[in-house]
Amino acid sequence: MTLDSDRVRDLRWMQRAVELAGCCPPSPSAYSVGAVIIGADGAELASGYSREEHPREHAEEAALRKLAPDDPRLHGAVLYSTLEPCTQRSADRTPCTYRVIEVGIPHVVIAWREPPGFVENCTGVEELAKAGVTVTELPDLADQARAVNGHLPHLKEAR
Numbered sequence: 001m002t003l004d005s006d007r008v009r010d011l012r013w014m015q016r017a018v019e020l021a022g023c024c025p026p027s028p029s030a031y032s033v034g035a036v037i038i039g040a041d042g043a044e045l046a047s048g049y050s051r052e053e054h055p056r057e058h059a060e061e062a063a064l065r066k067l068a069p070d071d072p073r074l075h076g077a078v079l080y081s082t083l084e085p086c087t088q089r090s091a092d093r094t095p096c097t098y099r100v101i102e103v104g105i106p107h108v109v110i111a112w113r114e115p116p117g118f119v120e121n122c123t124g125v126e127e128l129a130k131a132g133v134t135v136t137e138l139p140d141l142a143d144q145a146r147a148v149n150g151h152l153p154h155l156k157e158a159r
Contacts, residue, residue, distance in 0.1 A: 016047070017111070021145065021148040022034070027055070028153075030118065033050045034082050037063050045073055046063045058089075074104050083113075083114055100128065
């Protein structure tokens, strides 16, 4: 693939993730996030959004729930998430960064990094990179991903 076709593919799937983020029931204490997992063949394997089936469910968690953790397609997949995968959760839930590492997804594409507000120092990008996962940021879609979260006071104040 060329850089141009990679970019077109990334923009297409991130736009799908942004649309999924718009499906999230708004929460005053959580981001609205969409996630899509794409196989090596370019087909969508699974998708999800925050609070899809549970008030504490994250988008990456929702998408991964739809696949077996040992699904061999995950080893050639790309995860598109509108927000940097989390590195902190309550004790009974595995952070999304570590879920991605555990199933062996080798590439993650995000629209924006988690800002301070709920977690002061999210290190998802750094933890993924440390584990050998390639991380691509698409800052030109960050405004769209943030717009879905306009209900959050700390994002309104940051504008």
